[in-house]
Amino acid sequence: MKKLIIGAAVVAAGAAGYWYSQQQSGPNILDYIPADTAMLSVQTKPFPIKNYIDSAGGIYGDEYNQAVLAELQNETDPHAVFITSLLKAYLESMKDGATFVKTFGLPDEARSYFYMQGALPVFRMDIANPQAIWTLLDKAEADSGITHEKRTLRDVEYRAYRLTDETDDAAIDMVVATNAGLLTITFNTSINEPGLLESALGLVPYPQSIAKAKTIEKTIAKYGFKEEGISYIDHQQIVTALVTKDGNLLAKHVQKFFELVNEDPLAEMRSAECKNDLTGIVANWPRTVIGLDALNVTPKAMQMDFRTVLESNNSVIMSALQKMRGFIPNYTANIDQLVTSFGFGFNVNEMVPSLTAIWDDVLQVKYQCAPLAEMQNELSQQSPAMLGMATGMANGVQGMSIAIADFELGEDMNNPSLTSLDALITLSAENPAMLVNMIKPMVPQLANIQVPTDGSAVDLSGVLPIPAQVGVQPKLAVKGKHIVIYSGEKSLAMADKLASEPLTGNGMMLITFDYKKLFTPLLRYAEQYGEELPPEVIQLKDYDGQTSVDIDVTEQGVVVAAGMKMNNNKLN
Numbered sequence: 289m290k291k292l293i294i295g296a297a298v299v300a301a302g303a304a305g306y307w308y309s310q311q312q313s314g315p316n317i318l319d320y321i322p323a324d325t326a327m328l329s330v331q332t333k334p335f336p337i338k339n340y341i342d343s344a345g346g347i348y349g350d351e352y353n354q355a356v357l358a359e360l361q362n363e364t365d366p367h368a369v370f371i372t373s374l375l376k377a378y379l380e381s382m383k384d385g386a387t388f389v390k391t392f393g394l395p396d397e398a399r400s401y402f403y404m405q406g407a408l409p410v411f412r413m414d415i416a417n418p419q420a421i422w423t424l425l426d427k428a429e430a431d432s433g434i435t436h437e438k439r440t441l442r443d444v445e446y447r448a449y450r451l452t453d454e455t456d457d458a459a460i461d462m463v464v465a466t467n468a469g470l471l472t473i474t475f476n477t478s479i480n481e482p483g484l485l486e487s488a489l490g491l492v493p494y495p496q497s498i499a500k501a502k503t504i505e506k507t508i509a510k511y512g513f514k515e516e517g518i519s520y521i522d523h524q525q526i527v528t529a530l531v532t533k534d535g536n537l538l539a540k541h542v543q544k545f546f547e548l549v550n551e552d553p554l555a556e557m558r559s560a561e562c563k564n565d566l567t568g569i570v571a572n573w574p575r576t577v578i579g580l581d582a583l584n585v586t587p588k589a590m591q592m593d594f595r596t597v598l599e600s601n602n603s604v605i606m607s608a609l610q611k612m613r614g615f616i617p618n619y620t621a622n623i624d625q626l627v628t629s630f631g632f633g634f635n636v637n638e639m640v641p642s643l644t645a646i647w648d649d650v651l652q653v654k655y656q657c658a659p660l661a662e663m664q665n666e667l668s669q670q671s672p673a674m675l676g677m678a679t680g681m682a683n684g685v686q687g688m689s690i691a692i693a694d695f696e697l698g699e700d701m702n703n704p705s706l707t708s709l710d711a712l713i714t715l716s717a718e719n720p721a722m723l724v725n726m727i728k729p730m731v732p733q734l735a736n737i738q739v740p741t742d743g744s745a746v747d748l749s750g751v752l753p754i755p756a757q758v759g760v761q762p763k764l765a766v767k768g769k770h771i772v773i774y775s776g777e778k779s780l781a782m783a784d785k786l787a788s789e790p791l792t793g794n795g796m797m798l799i800t801f802d803y804k805k806l807f808t809p810l811l812r813y814a815e816q817y818g819e820e821l822p823p824e825v826i827q828l829k830d831y832d833g834q835t836s837v838d839i840d841v842t843e844q845g846v847v848v849a850a851g852m853k854m855n856n857n858k859l860n
Contacts, residue, residue, distance in 0.1 A: 319494065319499045320497065323494070323503065328519060328520055330517045331401065332517055333515070334399055337394055341388045343586060344854055357379060370431070374425075399413070404538070405487065408476075408541070410473075410474040411473045418466035436448060442491050447465070448476065449464070459477060463485065513580055520575050524574050525538060527567065530558075542554070565655045571601065572602040573602070574599050578594060578596045579595055582851075593851040593852075594850055596847070598845045608641075608642040608643070612639060612796070614636075615789075615794060616632075616798050619785065620800065626800060628800060629690065632797055633793065636682045636684065637684065644672050647672050684722075684723065689712075695809075706758050707759040709758075713772065714783075715771040717791075724766070734751065739764060741766055743766065768787035768789065769790075770783075797838070807831065808829055833854040835853075
């Protein structure tokens with residue numbers, strides 16, 4: 289069952305990958321999506337599915353797939369067997385793009401749409417060969433013994449799979465339909481509004497739709513995303529469902545569910561006090577939005593850059609967070625030249641005043657809602673000013689960064705060793721020489737070390753307790769506004785360039801990984817050393833890809849920019 293859950297997560301992750309490219313204005317699909325949807329992921333410019341699967345190369349490793357499929361053979365529950373039959377088809381089809389699109393009847397490039405009608409999810413996608421879907425479902429039915437009921441709604445035929453027992457208070461069906469070149473998967477319940485399924489199947493448009501609200505166009509223009517589209521979670525719609533009984537369709541569905549179970553755990557949240565307090569809070573944090581900045585997919589390679597923005601209208605908190613931004617060196621972003629890097633920018637001098645400003649803002653409005661008032665009372669007993677004692681020693685520090693440019697492992701399996709390491713550690717500060725002198729009393733080995741201020745280095749090989757079998761010759765130097773410890777020629781070159789980089793607040797956190805440079809030698813070394821590795825780890829051994837994550841704060845909110853590259857070396 290464990291691998292079933294992991295496998296299902298793989299399916300979800302694959303589907304989620306398609307949701308990061310999206311958009312279309314005009315009639316058709318967007319007219320059937322409610323403006324008050326709590327979650328939306330709309331891809332209306334065709335996504336190159338076939339090329340995407342091919343470009344993934346070895347990310348969907350055979351070892352992992354075989355392990356998942358072996359575990360699935362032990363499932364006995366009919367519903368689990370039904371799902372595993374579809375999952376098996378999914379995993380087996382991932383060997384190449386042509387097999388994948390043929391198995392599911394998809395075009396080489398397809399649009400997809402995911403959204404919520406109240407509490408009910410709807411997934412729609414372009415389909416080229418509907419019979420392929422029915423063949424997969426027929427196979428799953430034969431494997432599990434589960435059957436469907438064929439129904440018709442306004443001349444559209446669909447399959448309904450009952451998910452509940454006859455004794456349950458409400459009936460829930462999974463609905464699968466193909467109509468007008470689209471595959472639709474949704475759910476229908478006995479407590480649905482009469483026209484809900486009609487809208488899900490694209491038969492009755494919504495009077496208030498995202499097409500009429502122009503939600504997609506406005507969001508893309510606001511954040512400068514590519515016009516393929518957006519995804520978002522609407523926090524305000526979710527809170528409306530928590531604090532009202534009929535403020536939106538989601539609230540109505542939640543209320544109907546509570547009536548079925550004869551219990552309302554949200555009764556306190558619907559008080560006038562909680563409604564006012566929570567509505568005020570979520571107005572400052574309305575949505576989490578995801579959009580594309582770059583998309584380039586061929587059978588041999590794929591690049592996808594996207595941004596996630598936690599929207600904020602709280603100028604006090606955003607201003608305080610921006611003041612805390614520190615310095616991240618340019619070298620941390622050179623993913624093509626590194627194995628991995630980590631940059632953490634933080635302005636120590638601004639930490640206490642900024643946190644105090646955030647603290648005061650949180651405590652300024654006196655909440656009347658009991659749970660919020662209790663939380664606020666607990667916060668009032670604390671004070672970020674106490675951090676001043678802890679940060680005093682690091683006065684002037686602007687950030688810390690680490691990068692590994694290269695490394696080699698020894699070939700003697702009886703004596704595991706790191707034979708060489710090309711790496712750089714940077715501590716950026718307004719007065720690095722003074723900081724070195726402050727550190728000396730806490731590190732006795734450095735007590736007699738005199739660090740030149742002209743940028744020349746001091747050899748630490750005889751100072752630090754480094755084992756002889758470790759091929760590292762660390763050196764310490766002050767480069768401009770930066771203290772560096774480095775080993776290797778590549779790291780020396782990066783350290784020298786630091787001297788000319790001004791100490792500016794340019795970010796909060798940056799992480800990069802080159803999977804091939806990092807995992808290929810480590811996993812092969814582990815295999816040779818006799819370590820038994822799980823299939824999901826083994827599949828990374830030959831994976832040629834890069835990932836970067838950049839966390840920052842702007843006037844618009846907290847921003848997470850992520851980039852991903854993949855290469856299929858089998859086609860090169």
